[in-house]
Structures are given as C-alpha cells and as structure tokens.
Amino acid sequence: KNQVEQSPQSLIILEGKNCTLQCNYTVSPFSNLRWYKQDTGRGPVSLTIMTFSENTKSNGRYTATLDADTKQSSLHITASQLSDSASYICVVSKDGYKLSFGAGTTVTVRA
C-alpha cells in the first residue's frame, strides 16, 4: 500500500470556481510535505513546502494546509483558471532524498 494517498483521482471544475485536493499519508518520521504541479508532458514543479510545524502555506491562488497529528494535507485552488489544468502531486519527505509520492489528482478546468 502506498504511503501517500490522494483524492479524488480526478476532478473537473468550471473556470473561476474553487476546489480542494486531499492528501493522507502514513510516512513516519516526517520531514516535510510538498505539493507539486505537473503540466501534461512536463516535469513536476514545486508549489509549496511545509515542515511539520507549519499549518498553512500559500503561493498565489494555491493554499496548502497541514495537520501533522492526523497526517492530512489539502491543497486549495482559488478562482481557478484554465492554466490550472494539471496533475497535482503530494510528496512526503521522510529524511534526506527519500521522497514518497502520491499518484496525483488530475484537475481539468473548463471555460
């Protein structure tokens, strides 16, 4: 079983609407949690990174939250744009370079 589970697997939203993606993890001990955006045919690009002591981190219209007690994180996209269509990947770092990846949530924004 994967140590990082994301939901939903995919979603479709209308331009201008908000959405929230979920990430549950079992990785322990925990160093940091990142959210990546991966456009089709491109490599993942980091959106946010949080240590266990941080509850929230924003990057423009993207806001990530973290509850280290329940081992849950969310990524909220506000006022979605067509360019937000991508796969969003939750990545948990245990130590050093050993990263645990979720399978990603594919977001499609429609006009």
Next chain:
Amino acid sequence: ETGVTQTPRHLVMGMTNKKSLKCEQHLGHNAMYWYKQSAKKPLELMFVYSLEERVENNSVPSRFSPECPNSSHLFLHLHTLQPEDSALYLCASSAETGNDRGYTFGSGTRLTVV
C-alpha cells in the same frame, strides 16, 4: 526551464534498439536521480547518484544502465527494452543526498517501446 534539461523529449524505440537518455543540470547540485512515471501511478525512484557515485539502485532491471560522468550530467542507457517500459522518465537533482534542498525535476523524456 527549471535548470534541469532532459533530451530527447520524445523517443520511440524497438525492443532490439539501444538508446540513451541525457540529463544535464546547471544548478550546482551534487545529487542526481532517475525516476520512472507510469500513467496513474506514483513516481518510482530508479537510481541515485551523489558526487558521481551510485548510492541507490532500486531493483531496476539490468536493461537500464545509468552513467554519471560528472556532477552535472546523468545518462540512462537503454537496451532490449519491453513494451511495459514505456513511460515518462524524469531526471531530478538536489543540493546533496543528505537532504532534499532545492529538489528540481526536468521536463522528462516520453519513451515508447514498440
């Protein structure tokens, strides 16, 4: 561009061919990585290099052969691949293997084995 460049972007090869993927980084990082990304699956770590020495090989079949001639370049040599090896191959680099500071991915090579 992220500072990690991969070539070619797309590759189609037969099962008897030999080809190589190239990765180059200009970020001053000392660690480089190869990942395999299949549809709907999490990224799978294949190889890790630190200061040109391989520090991890995650049970990858011998038909994949990595090479790291210096800290800026990483290759993945391919031979006698199978159709199930078709995937997006991503290269990444970081400051050092002791931590994930500055972890940066390339744009990937889309490999199709026919």
